[in-house]
Amino acid sequence: MKEMIDKLYKKSSLSREELKYMLDNMDDDSFKYLMERADETRLRYYGRSVYMRGLIEFTNYCQRNCMYCGIRGSNKKAERYRLTEDQILDTCKTGYKLGYRTFVLQGGEDPDFTDDKIVELVRRIKDIFPSCAVTLSIGEKTYESYKRYYDAGADRYLLRHETATKKLYERLDPKMSFENRIECLWNLKKIGYQVGAGFMIGLPGQKNEDYVNDLMFLKKLQPHMVGIGPFIPHKDTPLSACRRGTVKQTVMLLSIIRLLLPDVLLPATTALGTIDPSGREKGLLAGANVVMPNLSPLNVRKKYALYDGKVCTGEEAAECRQCIERRINRAGFIVDMSRGDNISWKRM
Incomplete structure (x- = not known):
């Protein structure tokens, strides 16, 4: 196994069969070695820096019906909200004063936020904070819509592919097109965004061959960012009784992704910190180098509940930042409040 890990470390590539073998046969010693190699790789590309992104969850209205969300x-039990443009800008101002230089605008696929509204919002943020990066995470759009956001100043776009196994995707995301999801990611790359893909770990019916599909897809797409996290059930969804994903499997896949895509920006996600109090630290030690503290107004935090038990919903933005910074430092890393672009990206 160590020879296979070394091959991945040196060549950033393994065959489909090798990846499957690795996932099927990972023992504790090999897992420790994998994490060490991933840590070395992150160190070589980004040092001990952990980039902080300010997350603004601006709407929880969504026209999609994903089974896990x-x-x-x-x-009907979800308490819906939308932030106004002024509320979003005020949240950015709070974040800027706290040192954030990337704002991640995340929301459900809300028809009320038209392309014109998103374009105007991005323009205003870039006008007020020209040194800041704007990341959008608002789902599937047309090529033309993505291009308008980019031309308005958006720098990055996060769109998890969720799973690269078509049958699993169609079972979990009814009435959505797997092909369209994948096409959206290629469109984003073509336009020039820093693109983030990603998948969930521990979904009902998910097997190691599904993770291999994800890894092979990521290798082909070459995204600038990859967000992965454990599946955590929500009480008001069809998957409420299902078992959640594990920290170990998530950390293992984080390490493999770091070796597969050495310069990728890799978050230690809130979901990881939700199922294990030291989950984010474990993610950082496995090669992750991004953390996204929540800047959203306190009165809406609990309403943006993609899953149950989400951490950091009751802290003020400043408290949240200080708490995470202490934990990052204790784990042996350095907080970096710069834009933190992928080292291979330049705006086209």
């Missing part, structure tokens, strides 16, 4: 359109 707490803000799915048919969840």
Whole structure:
């Protein structure tokens, strides 16, 4: 196994069969070695820096109906909200004063936020904070819409592919097109964004061959960012009784992704910190180098519930930042409040 890990470390590539073998046969010693190699790789490309992104969850309305998601359109128990443009800008101002230089605008696929509104919002943020990066995470759009956002100044776009196994995707995301999801990611790359893909770990029915599909897809796409996290059930969804994903499997896949895509920006996600109090630290030690503290107004935090038990919903933005910074430092890393672009990206 160590020879295979070394091959991945040196060549950033393994065959489909080798990846499957690795996932099927990872023992504790090999897992430790894998994490060490991933840590070395992150150190070589980004040092001990952990980039902080300010997350603004600006709407929990969503027209989609994904089986695992707490803000799915048919969840009548969800308490819906939308932030106004002024509320979003005020949140950015708070974040800027705290040192954030990347704002991640995340929301459900909300028809009320038209392309014109998103374009105007991005323009205003870039006018007020020209040194800051704007990341959008608002789902599937047309090529033309993505191009308008980019031309308005958006720098990055996060769109998890969720799973690269077509049958699994169609079972979990009813009435959505797997092909369209994948096409959106290629369109984003073509336009010039820093692109983030990603998948969930521990979904009902998910097997190691599904993770291999994800890894092979990521290698082909070459995204600038990859967000992965454990599946955590939400009580008001069809998957409420399902078992959640594990820290170990998530950390293992984080390490493999770091070796597969050495210069990738890799978050230690909130979901990881939700299922394990030291989950984010474990992610950082496995090659992750991004953390996204929540800047959203306190009165809406609990309403953006994609899954149950989400951490950091009750802290003020400043407290959240200080808490995470202490934990990052204790784990042996350095907080970096710069834009933190992928080292291979330049705006086209």
